[in-house]
Structures are given as C-alpha cells and as structure tokens.
Amino acid sequence: MAEKGALLCFISALFFSSAFSRSLLHGSKTTVLDVSASIQKTLDVLSFDPQTETFQDLKTTTTTTTTTSSSSSSSFTLQLQSRDAIHKSSHRDYKSLFLARLERDSARVRSLNAKLDLAVRGIKRSDLKPVDTDGYEAKVEDLAGPIVSGMSQGSGEYFSRVGIGRPPKSQYMVIDTGSDVSWVQCAPCSDCYDQADPIYEPSSSSSYSPLTCDTQQCSSLDVSACRNGSCLYQVSYGDGSFTVGDFVTESLSFGNSGSVDKIALGCGHDNEGLFVGASGLLGLGGGSLSFPSQIKASSLSYCLVDRDSSSSSTLEFDSPEPADAVTAPLLRNRQVDTFYYVGLSGLSVGDQMLSIPPSSFAMDEAGNGGVIVDSGTSVTRLQTDMYNTLRDAFVKGTSGLPATSGVALFDTCYDLSSKKSVEVPTVAFHFPGGKSLPLPAKNYLVPVDSSGRFCFAFAPTSSAMSIIGNIQQQGTRVGFDLGNSVVAFSANKC
Incomplete structure (x- = not known):
C-alpha cells in the first residue's frame, strides 16, 4: 500500500513538473502588453506638472x-x-x-x-x-x-x-x-x-x-x-x-x-x-x-x-550586485575608452533563436562593430541584416494583430486602438554561457500616439556598431562591474 502511495506521489509530481515546465515554456514564448495602461501614460505625461518636485x-x-x-x-x-x-x-x-x-x-x-x-x-x-x-x-x-x-x-x-x-x-x-x-x-x-x-x-x-x-x-x-x-x-x-x-x-x-x-x-x-x-x-x-x-x-x-x-x-556607485542578475562580459574598445560594450551572443523571438551568427555582434581588431549599452540612446539600433531578421520573426509572430503604416524610423507598427491587452512573442537578448534577458512587451512595443498606434521599438543602422538603448533598458537595473569586467542586468530592480 505504501509502495502504491509512493508511486502515485511520484506520478503526481512528474505530472506537476511537466505542467510547470510547459507553463515556463509558454511564459518565455509570449508576454502580455497592457495596451490601456500604455495609452493612459501617454495622456498623463502631457498633463504632468513638474512643479510638484519629487527630488x-x-x-x-x-x-x-x-x-x-x-x-x-x-x-x-x-x-x-x-x-x-x-x-x-x-x-x-x-x-x-x-x-x-x-x-x-x-x-x-x-x-x-x-x-x-x-x-x-x-x-x-x-x-x-x-x-x-x-x-x-x-x-x-x-x-x-x-x-x-x-x-x-x-x-x-x-x-x-x-x-x-x-x-x-x-x-x-x-x-x-x-x-x-x-x-x-x-x-x-x-x-x-x-x-x-x-x-x-x-x-x-x-x-x-x-x-x-x-x-x-x-x-x-x-x-x-x-x-x-x-x-x-x-x-x-x-x-x-x-x-x-x-x-x-x-x-x-x-x-x-x-x-x-x-x-x-x-x-x-x-x-x-x-x-x-x-x-x-x-x-x-x-x-x-x-x-x-x-x-x-x-x-x-x-x-x-x-x-x-x-x-x-x-x-x-559601488553598490552590491543583485544576486539574481543576468551577467555578460563587459568589453572595451582600445580606440574609444568611453563606451561600454557588452558581449551579446544572440537574439530570440518567442522561444526561437534567430539565425544570426555570434560574430555579427563582435568587435574586430580595428575597433569596428560590437554592441554598446548606452543610457542616452532611446531606440536600440541593430545592423540592418540583424534588424531585418529580428523584425521578420516578430512580424510572423504577430500576424493576428492589425498592422498599420510606419512612423519615422519605425517600419513595423500596429493599430491596437480596439484592444485592452495583447499577447506578443517575447524578445530576448542572449549572452555567453547560455544566459538570457527576456524583455517586457512594453520595452519593445511602444505607443507613438494616444490613439492606439504602437510600433516595434528597434531600428536598423548602417553602422557596424549596434546600440542597446534606454527603451529596452527601462525597468531593469543595469550594472557595470568595472573591476571584474561584467555587465549585470537585474529585472524589476528599480
């Protein structure tokens, strides 16, 4: 009887573990964008009174x-x-x-x-x-x-x-x-x-x-x-x-x-x-x-x-790194010591890695290429071929959303005026050692007006250097361990 009970417990645990794994997988494939909340913020920012000093x-x-x-x-x-x-x-x-x-x-x-x-x-x-x-x-x-x-x-x-x-x-x-x-x-x-x-x-x-x-x-x-x-x-x-x-x-x-x-x-x-x-x-x-x-x-x-x-x-400055941080190599360019380069190895949409060779993210001997993390740039810029691969995968995963015309440097936009929320493929950065940083939907599908038009907030660049901008960084604590040459990303640590 005890053996039968143990077997039932084992089967239940196995079933629960399998269901939990499927749940994690589903969670990594898609994420939900709160359309209504995003639109409301576009209205609030215009009415905000900076005289109410928060500092x-x-x-x-x-x-x-x-x-x-x-x-x-x-x-x-x-x-x-x-x-x-x-x-x-x-x-x-x-x-x-x-x-x-x-x-x-x-x-x-x-x-x-x-x-x-x-x-x-x-x-x-x-x-x-x-x-x-x-x-x-x-x-x-x-x-x-x-x-x-x-x-x-x-x-x-x-x-x-x-x-x-x-x-x-x-x-x-x-x-x-x-x-x-x-x-x-x-x-x-x-x-x-x-x-x-x-x-x-x-x-x-x-x-x-x-x-x-x-x-x-x-x-x-x-x-x-x-x-x-x-x-x-x-x-x-x-x-x-x-x-x-x-x-x-x-x-x-x-x-x-x-x-x-x-x-x-x-x-x-x-x-x-x-x-x-x-x-x-x-x-x-x-x-x-x-x-x-x-x-x-x-x-x-x-x-x-x-x-x-x-x-x-x-x-x-000199604060401890959060224990759950996703870490990546901090690289430097001997030609320009100002920029902080990160060792990026890949991108994914949903749970699918994109067919972008890791060498596309690398810096060459002359100092060309590479990926910098920059607080002052808003929109992440990727080399054109990389951007096209990322965009095409995202468009494929959002075929059920109503597309609309592009805005400025954004060529992939949607009319979400009739939606309260939408489920979209998760976009993630991948780093050496199998580490990854999935982004919240609001960090790459952003409102461009108050009427419900949202655009995919990445852009192509003809430059060899790519830039991770601050829209993609929002809500994540970004740390630079200068002594150990490590970049750390900690979600929800504001």
Missing part, C-alpha cells in the same frame, strides 16, 4: 565623510528622474512629443557613430575645424576637435540632482554613459540656454579651483587650450551644439550620500544648441575624465524608469 533638495551641509578624487569612492546614491518629469512638455499631443524624442535620438546616434569612426580612422584634433564660439571672451583659435559624445543635450532623457560647490547648489544634471567630460553652465554667461535651476555662480563656492594647462586633467581633454595659464575646454555634439569654458575642479554633493572633492569638470560660459532643462551633464563613460573614473568607482548601476512616468529610481 529632495540638497542641504548645504552633510554629515557623511567627504572623499577626494584621489581616493577610493564611497557608496553614492542619486535619484534619477525622466526628462519630462522636470521639464514640462510644450507639445500638445503625444505623437509630436514622441517624434521630437526620435529626432533627438537620431542626432545622438549619428554622433556616437562619428566619434567611433574618427577614432578608428585615427583622425587627430588638428585635422578638424574649430566650432564657432563667438561671444565667449576666452575664445581661442586653436580650439578644435572631434565630436566627443553624441549627446545633444536635448536628447538627455534622464536627470539626477547634484550639488555643485561648497556650500552645494542643487543642479539637474543629465546622466550619460556615452560621455566622459562633466560640465555645468557657469556665470558669467556669454551665452547660456534656459535651465530649471539658477545659473551656477563660481564666486559663491569656496571649493572652486581653475586647472592649469600643465595638469593631467587638462592634457586628457580631447579639445583644450590655454588662456593666461588656465585650461580651457570645448565639447562639441553632432547637431552643432557645444559647450565652452574653463576646466576646473569642484566639490560635488549627492544628498545624504556624501560628497567628493576636486572633481574635474567644465565651467561652461558659452553653451549653445538643443540644451533643455538641465544645468549640465554628468559623464559616466569609461574614460579617465568620467565621474566614475575620477572617484575610482569599482562599479556603477542605474535603473531607468518609464519615460512617460513621474516616478524616480536611482543611480548608484
């Missing part, structure tokens, strides 16, 4: 230990907010807002590719013409250099609150993993764009200190010049935007997380172009002048909230 303002004093740029970093945490949560949109409808985002995004991608192309071809600063900086009294004729970031400031979609100087003055800063040089608009302004906070006044800070031309920080700039022994900087962007001013060191404060002294950054007196809302930029790239490099951070991580949400998340 805690910085205090003029801090009780935590201050570190210097020459020491190991402490654990810093900053709040992150989407662009539209602090800068009220002037757009009357969501479609025009979305198209403006895509236009900024395209300018950024062109600049990222231009930066890499110049580096791979070995073009030096002296080979390029200077940006016209009329109006800035410290202008010098030998300011010339490559496009160094790909960040037209208007495309900055995520901001952090940073205290500049001592006592600290709160400023909204764009966070950018595609840039190294941090900078802030400074008085006196030859030409400054509108920003949410008062222009930073260096004379009010006891920690402000100009850098001389013979310092390592000055010589590390892509574009620099001298005036009366002081270092000048220039950062130019792909759309013609630029910032020019004095290269200095300052104290940066991070709310209750503490502060750090002697951070090299630009004090911009002439800042022109598509700069909107933020006071400047916090460079999080891999170069020697980036903020993580200057504080000798062993890791950094961020989680990007939905851009159509007023909620916030965090940017963290």
Whole structure:
C-alpha cells in the first residue's frame, strides 16, 4: 500500500513538473502588453506638472565623510528622474512629443557613430575645424576637435540632482554613459540656454579651483587650450551644439550620500544648441575624465524608469550586485575608452533563436562593430541584416494583430486602438554561457500616439556598431562591474 502511495506521489509530481515546465515554456514564448495602461501614460505625461518636485533638495551641509578624487569612492546614491518629469512638455499631443524624442535620438546616434569612426580612422584634433564660439571672451583659435559624445543635450532623457560647490547648489544634471567630460553652465554667461535651476555662480563656492594647462586633467581633454595659464575646454555634439569654458575642479554633493572633492569638470560660459532643462551633464563613460573614473568607482548601476512616468529610481556607485542578475562580459574598445560594450551572443523571438551568427555582434581588431549599452540612446539600433531578421520573426509572430503604416524610423507598427491587452512573442537578448534577458512587451512595443498606434521599438543602422538603448533598458537595473569586467542586468530592480 505504501509502495502504491509512493508511486502515485511520484506520478503526481512528474505530472506537476511537466505542467510547470510547459507553463515556463509558454511564459518565455509570449508576454502580455497592457495596451490601456500604455495609452493612459501617454495622456498623463502631457498633463504632468513638474512643479510638484519629487527630488529632495540638497542641504548645504552633510554629515557623511567627504572623499577626494584621489581616493577610493564611497557608496553614492542619486535619484534619477525622466526628462519630462522636470521639464514640462510644450507639445500638445503625444505623437509630436514622441517624434521630437526620435529626432533627438537620431542626432545622438549619428554622433556616437562619428566619434567611433574618427577614432578608428585615427583622425587627430588638428585635422578638424574649430566650432564657432563667438561671444565667449576666452575664445581661442586653436580650439578644435572631434565630436566627443553624441549627446545633444536635448536628447538627455534622464536627470539626477547634484550639488555643485561648497556650500552645494542643487543642479539637474543629465546622466550619460556615452560621455566622459562633466560640465555645468557657469556665470558669467556669454551665452547660456534656459535651465530649471539658477545659473551656477563660481564666486559663491569656496571649493572652486581653475586647472592649469600643465595638469593631467587638462592634457586628457580631447579639445583644450590655454588662456593666461588656465585650461580651457570645448565639447562639441553632432547637431552643432557645444559647450565652452574653463576646466576646473569642484566639490560635488549627492544628498545624504556624501560628497567628493576636486572633481574635474567644465565651467561652461558659452553653451549653445538643443540644451533643455538641465544645468549640465554628468559623464559616466569609461574614460579617465568620467565621474566614475575620477572617484575610482569599482562599479556603477542605474535603473531607468518609464519615460512617460513621474516616478524616480536611482543611480548608484559601488553598490552590491543583485544576486539574481543576468551577467555578460563587459568589453572595451582600445580606440574609444568611453563606451561600454557588452558581449551579446544572440537574439530570440518567442522561444526561437534567430539565425544570426555570434560574430555579427563582435568587435574586430580595428575597433569596428560590437554592441554598446548606452543610457542616452532611446531606440536600440541593430545592423540592418540583424534588424531585418529580428523584425521578420516578430512580424510572423504577430500576424493576428492589425498592422498599420510606419512612423519615422519605425517600419513595423500596429493599430491596437480596439484592444485592452495583447499577447506578443517575447524578445530576448542572449549572452555567453547560455544566459538570457527576456524583455517586457512594453520595452519593445511602444505607443507613438494616444490613439492606439504602437510600433516595434528597434531600428536598423548602417553602422557596424549596434546600440542597446534606454527603451529596452527601462525597468531593469543595469550594472557595470568595472573591476571584474561584467555587465549585470537585474529585472524589476528599480
């Protein structure tokens, strides 16, 4: 009798295990998009009032230990907010807002590719013409250099609150993993764009200190010049935007997380172009002048909230990696140390791996190709052949959805106005060692208006370099373990 009971238990367990396996398989094949909730967010973002401040303002004093740029970093945490949560949109409808985002995004991608192309071809600063900086009294004729970031400031979609100087003055800063040089608009302004906070006044800070031309920080700039022994900087962007001013060191404060002294950054007196809302930029790239490099951070991580949400998340330095993180190799390009490359091995739609050879994701000896993870690019760009394979598989899996005309750079769109929710094939990134990161449906099927038109949020690129953008990163904590060369993806860790 006991043997019969044991057998029944074994059969039941086997049946349950089989059913559970089928459930997991089904869950990995498809995922559900909440159409109604997505459309509601497009309406909410236009009515959101950024005057209802969600960031805690910085205090003029801090009780935590201050570190210097020459020491190991402490654990810093900053709040992150989407662009539209602090800068009220002037757009009357969501479609025009979305198209403006895509236009900024395209300018950024062109600049990222231009930066890499110049580096791979070995073009030096002296080979390029200077940006016209009329109006800035410290202008010098030998300011010339490559496009160094790909960040037209208007495309900055995520901001952090940073205290500049001592006592600290709160400023909204764009966070950018595609840039190294941090900078802030400074008085006196030859030409400054509108920003949410008062222009930073260096004379009010006891920690402000100009850098001389013979310092390592000055010589590390892509574009620099001298005036009366002081270092000048220039950062130019792909759309013609630029910032020019004095290269200095300052104290940066991070709310209750503490502060750090002697951070090299630009004090911009002439800042022109598509700069909107933020006071400047916090460079999080891999170069020697980036903020993580200057504080000798062993890791950094961020989680990007939905851009159509007023909620916030965090940017963290030297915080522990979540135990359930999906990890992949962190690769570097010896031609451009700014970018963070990830070892991607494949893509899948549903439970089917796509016929894309792993070599398509690789970087060659010259520095061409590869896949970067970028916080400032919105839409993931894939080489055209890869994109076509991915798109065709997705279209095949969504044959029951009503197709509609494309929008801007999106060629695969659907009319979901009559749906409350839809089930779509799961798209997943695959990494060496059999690891994978399935994406939520809202991270690749996005609304482009408030009427129910949704588009597949990937795009082709003629460049050899592919980019994982922030739409695909939303809701996932992305960590860069700089010491161990690992990229970690942790779903739902905002």
